[in-house]
Amino acid sequence: MDFLALARQRYSVRSYKPDPVETEKLDRILEAARLAPTAVNIQPFQLIVIQTANREAELLRIYNKKWFVQPPIVICGCGFPGKNWVRKDGKNYNDVDVAIVMDHLILAATAEGLGTCWIGAFNPAAAKEILGLPAGAEPIAFTPLGYANDQPPVKKRKPLSELVRYEKWSQQLGTKH
Ligand SMILES: Cc1cc2nc3c(=O)[nH]c(=O)nc-3n(C[C@H](O)[C@H](O)[C@H](O)COP(=O)(O)O)c2cc1C
Numbered sequence: 001m002d003f004l005a006l007a008r009q010r011y012s013v014r015s016y017k018p019d020p021v022e023t024e025k026l027d028r029i030l031e032a033a034r035l036a037p038t039a040v041n042i043q044p045f046q047l048i049v050i051q052t053a054n055r056e057a058e059l060l061r062i063y064n065k066k067w068f069v070q071p072p073i074v075i076c077g078c079g080f081p082g083k084n085w086v087r088k089d090g091k092n093y094n095d096v097d098v099a100i101v102m103d104h105l106i107l108a109a110t111a112e113g114l115g116t117c118w119i120g121a122f123n124p125a126a127a128k129e130i131l132g133l134p135a136g137a138e139p140i141a142f143t144p145l146g147y148a149n150d151q152p153p154v155k156k157r158k159p160l161s162e163l164v165r166y167e168k169w170s171q172q173l174g175t176k177h
Pocket residue numbers: 010011012013117118119120121122155
């Protein structure tokens with residue numbers, strides 16, 4: 001599949017089948033995450049792969065939507081804001097590093113025919129407690145991982161002409177081509 005087709009195929013899946021995720025698929029998805037670039041190649045992240053079976057009640061304390069625990073697996077992307085690269089002006093790239101890792105993971109899952117959904121609106125205190133995170137670790141994003149039980153909606157996106165400027169901010173939007 002070419003990359004554009006893959007990007008078009010991914011969508012936020014909010015209904016999952018309970019079917020298991022094949023180990024080979026999970027391994028390829030995690031390998032894609034491992035290959036993600038991070039600032040100065042520090043790789044300051046950990047992925048926690050969580051089996052949802054028998055942990056539904058505590059996982060729902062992290063994110064209280066029934067579809068969050070429908071698939072067999074949930075993955076948490078954690079960063080370590082004290083370990084990653086920080087720009088000279090103090091800008092911390094923790095979120096950026098972990099977001100790229102999670103995006104590799106999510107797109108790789110799409111390529112394997114699996115559904116995912118970025119979850120940012122979780123309870124971080126509950127996540128830290130339930131996952132037993134050490135001091136200094138920050139949960140950045142979750143995704144369920146499993147087979148979709150719904151159909152992709154039509155993508156709603158702004159046109160490129162509203163999103164891209166050429167050469168300078170002050171140039172009129174989308175006028176180059
Ligand atoms: C950083 C981030 C956090 C998100 N958090 C949530 C969330 O907590 N719950 C949810 O249902 N969707 C969440 N989403 C999914 C977005 O709502 C979704 O990606 C967006 O509406 C575009 O739809 P699509 O993913 O189907 O293309 C999040 C997406 C991103 C990128």
